Amino acid sequence: TKKAIAQIVGRVPEVYDNAVAGGSVFYFPSTVETHAEAGTEFEIRLCPALLKKPILPTPHFESDQPPSEHRPAHKDPFAPPFDPALVVGELQNEEIEADHVFLLNKFSVVPHHFLMVTKEYESQTAPLTPGDLTHAYMTLIAARNAGKTMFAFYNCGDRSGASQPHKHLQFLPLSPEGAPIERLARTHVVEDISKPFSIQTLPYANYVLRLPPTTSSQTPGELADTLVFAYLALLDLVVSAARHQPAERQELAPGPPSYNVLLTLEHIHLIPRAQETHTLKGTGEKLSINSLGFAGMLLVKCDEEMQAVKSAGVCSILQDVGMLPVNIPSTTLNESDE
Ligand code: B4P
Numbered sequence: 656t657k658k659a660i661a662q663i664v665g666r667v668p669e670v671y672d673n674a675v676a677g678g679s680v681f682y683f684p685s686t687v688e689t690h691a692e693a694g695t696e697f698e699i700r701l702c703p704a705l706l707k708k709p710i711l712p713t714p715h716f717e718s719d720q721p722p723s724e725h726r727p728a729h730k731d732p733f734a735p736p737f738d739p740a741l742v743v744g745e746l747q748n749e750e751i752e753a754d755h756v757f758l759l760n761k762f763s764v765v766p767h768h769f770l771m772v773t774k775e776y777e778s779q780t781a782p783l784t785p786g787d788l789t790h791a792y793m794t795l796i797a798a799r800n801a802g803k804t805m806f807a808f809y810n811c812g813d814r815s816g817a818s819q820p821h822k823h824l825q826f827l828p829l830s831p832e833g834a835p836i837e838r839l840a841r842t843h844v845v846e847d848i849s850k851p852f853s854i855q856t857l858p859y860a861n862y863v864l865r866l867p868p869t870t871s872s873q874t875p876g877e878l879a880d881t882l883v884f885a886y887l888a889l890l891d892l893v894v895s896a897a898r899h900q901p902a903e904r905q906e907l908a909p910g911p912p913s914y915n916v917l918l919t920l921e922h923i924h925l926i927p928r929a930q931e932t933h934t935l936k937g938t939g940e941k942l943s944i945n946s947l948g949f950a951g952m953l954l955v956k957c958d959e960e961m962q963a964v965k966s967a968g969v970c971s972i973l974q975d976v977g978m979l980p981v982n983i984p985s986t987t988l989n990e991s992d993e
Contacts, residue, residue: 753786816945
């Protein structure tokens with residue numbers, strides 16, 4: 656599996672160049688501004704070209720079943736047959752029951768952004784499995800071994816910013832310092848790495864677990880055990896945060912929890928979500944926030960939105976679409992050292 660993942664990661668640049676040249680991937684140029692708040696430099700990316708992105712049919716999240724002839728839906732872009740120009744590779748591992756296809760993101764704002772989709776239909780409202788987590792983490796290890804930094808994210812549920820209901824994780828290349836929120840997590844002093852912590856300078860519920868270093872002799876099964884332990888501990892906190900919100904927040908978020916997952920080599924972050932969009936004051940635009948927003952990287956499509964985001968404040972927007980921090984017993988959570 657390690658060799659196959661290394662080959663997939665190694666192939667991304669060439670497959671990407673060919674797919675852009677052949678018209679299978681649309682590249683949308685953008686510029687990035689930074690915005691200092693809460694002890695970090697948030698990134699706000701301005702991408703006017705996305706205004707011309709074709710409007711894709713909105714899929715529905717109401718069913719855990721794939722579209723069928725009895726329940727017609729728009730074509731699932733993550734089901735075969737794939738545009739061969741988008742396919743980077745396939746990966747199967749029976750030990751961890753994982754079977755994934757790696758595809759380029761067709762609508763690329765950051766070059767080499769790619770997706771890992773489940774080979775058989777699974778729902779984007781479902782939690783990540785041991786196989787999903789392990790293949791994702793092994794992909795990050797392969798990237799690091801190739802001298803690249805990237806992180807994985809998963810928009811889970813209908814308020815998470817996801818637009819496709821077929822389960823997919825995404826991988827985004829970054830500068831070596833990593834995403835703004837990961838830089839904050841890294842500065843946190845963690846006394847007991849078996850316990851989650853929250854970045855308390857952020858005004859919304861966020862749960863993070865520091866991962867132990869991996870060794871090259873670790874099997875996928877052993878890695879899966881570590882990742883699943885971390886993910887489930889954080890998922891418990893997400894559920895608990897959702898239950899302890901004020902009534903008006905609970906009304907915004909009925910049913911199963913929506914949340915964003917950020918996975919780096921050092922941490923897993925889970926952020927519970929109350930709503931998908933924030934309505935910008937002034938422009939009235941609805942800004943959809945996905946995991947990248949909670950990594951500290953927002954996306955706007957015009958100058959007015961950029962100004963509206965800066966004057967609202969990134970943290971206040973994230974608080975609006977996230978959940979309020981709740982008291983968690985210190986036996987569960989690392990005490991704050993901030
Ligand atoms: P989802 O989990 O469903 O949602 P998303 O990332 O928020 O993307 P969305 O589709 O809502 O795009 P948006 O205009 O907000 O992910 C689906 C993924 O599959 C997306 O990456 C999508 O592009 C891709 N996809 C859709 N149809 C496909 C197909 N037929 N074949 C292959 N891939 C397909 O944002 C546009 C893009 O900018 C998205 O890629 C988004 O991830 C990215 N983006 C958002 N914020 C960003 C930021 N701050 N910096 C850089 N990129 C950012």
